[in-house]
Amino acid sequence: MGIQKEVSQALGDLIHRHSDKLTPADTRLLDVLMQDPVRAAMENGTAVSSRAGVHPASAVRLARRLGFAGYPEFRSFIQANLIEGGGDFENPAARMAARLVRADGNGLMASLLDSEISALQQVRNIVHDADIRAFSESLRDSRRVLVLGRGHAASLSALIALRLNRSGYVAVDLGSHMHQMAEALAALSKDDVVWLLAFRKASPLIHEVRAIAANRGATTLALTDPRAARIDPLPDHQISVSRGRAGESQSLVVPMTIANAVILDLAAIDGGRSLRALGAFKTFRATCGLTKTLL
Template sequence: MDDKKSKNDNKQLINIIQAQYSRLSKGQKLIAQYIINNYDKVAFMTASKLGEAVGVSESTVVRFANALGYAGYPKLQEGLQELIKNKLTTVQRVEMANEDYSDDSTILSKVLKSDIDNIKTTSEDLDEKAFEEASNRILKSRKIYILGMRSSFTVAQYLAFYLNVILDNVQLIRIDMGDPYQQIVRMNEDDILIVFSFPRYSKQSHQVAKYAKSKGAYIVSITDSSFAPVAPLSDNILLVKSNMASFVDSLVAPMSVANALIISVAMKETDDIKKYFHDLEQIWEQYVVYE
């Protein structure tokens, strides 16, 4: 199954399993039944753990994935993750993590490896032309609005902080500053909205992006899936891998992409940055800002 077909079929995965059920072997039918009843757990189980839970071999699990048209079990697992990652409650996330993170001595290595994998996958899959277009649009826009809700606000704030060093037309949309619509009411077709959106996708982020779209703004979404609610509203999507570790969302790869955007814009505004920092250094020295 190619990637395009896989993505299109993710939402129909349970229906596919049910449609193929009569053609499956006895062991594969046990797997199918288990997935239909426990797909939220299976999405984060290895092939060996799934086989152990069902009472079949790991090779039977792999053959089951192949029977559904997937290149291997990891591809089937990705499909299941697409189905459920926005539906899992925080309690469910913690319950699932108990199995993988129960040994305290392995937590550090597991989390670091997961973050490394997220960055590696993002590096391999991110559309370079989409990234270049996003960078150029930032420079061409009359005003740059940046949005991120809940944990994504941290990355949005980071991007806004450094873009403010380079440019003087950056506005971070802040929920603690009142109604977000009031902050973007003057937005028009010459502006850009950069929105960070990761599971569990914030409904308000989608609503603000929808309003920005109605104002004609160019929308860049930095998100983990083409099925993210904000994706259909976007003119440009930067897909970033963001697997979760327990109830904590991994924002390492989104932060890295934000870093790359900052550097890309900065390299096109080198002279202005030099002058800016020259003036800042004089102020810092005058007021003894640093030890």
């Protein structure tokens, strides 16, 4: 059920309980609120009244008829349902509004930091060293690593491929080579690793690449959040962890931290391969003569 439907249902229940008290002005206000509850959660009573074409005080009177002390308390009710309604947050505007609601009164930066810290803290209880080691051992023993993330995960996919290449591993960010994806996958073998990243939902392409990897016998790793956890066939190793609760920032901090842990653990178990490659790359970059802006 979508988050806007959750808010609309909560308003609908209120209207049903107090329908005998409502005036024509109340009905016009409620029509505006029901049409766009996300916007309603962000606006004050004067703004909502203006959009409904009624007297500025009408929103206050409506709130009181619905059992609230005033419009601010009524808006807090709408906001609480927006944040805690259990919606799927498929609507980007709803996600943004829910985050702004959480930040209201506490400060935007403080709210974002609290969200990130809370999401990172829960990783301690979900992701264990053995999970990280399963990923790093697969990477260490691979001939080649193909990394794929779509949407917001694409930026992390590119970063993982970059770091693996600098650590001396052959890694390809499939997302940046869409026009050559077939060529990259055609050579896939049991000696390769496919690392999939999926947040919010796994795209059809993720499932298609996973099926090809399974058919070719390649090892598949998946780093997902719970909404995208279902990948068929199941990956050989998967880490699924929340990037934050509904209404929180749900940024890349959590999956990026896990990816960094995997690459760091890889350096600890590959007999110095990563460290030697990083040293050699630093020397090359300093002496290659390429324009510094390219590096």
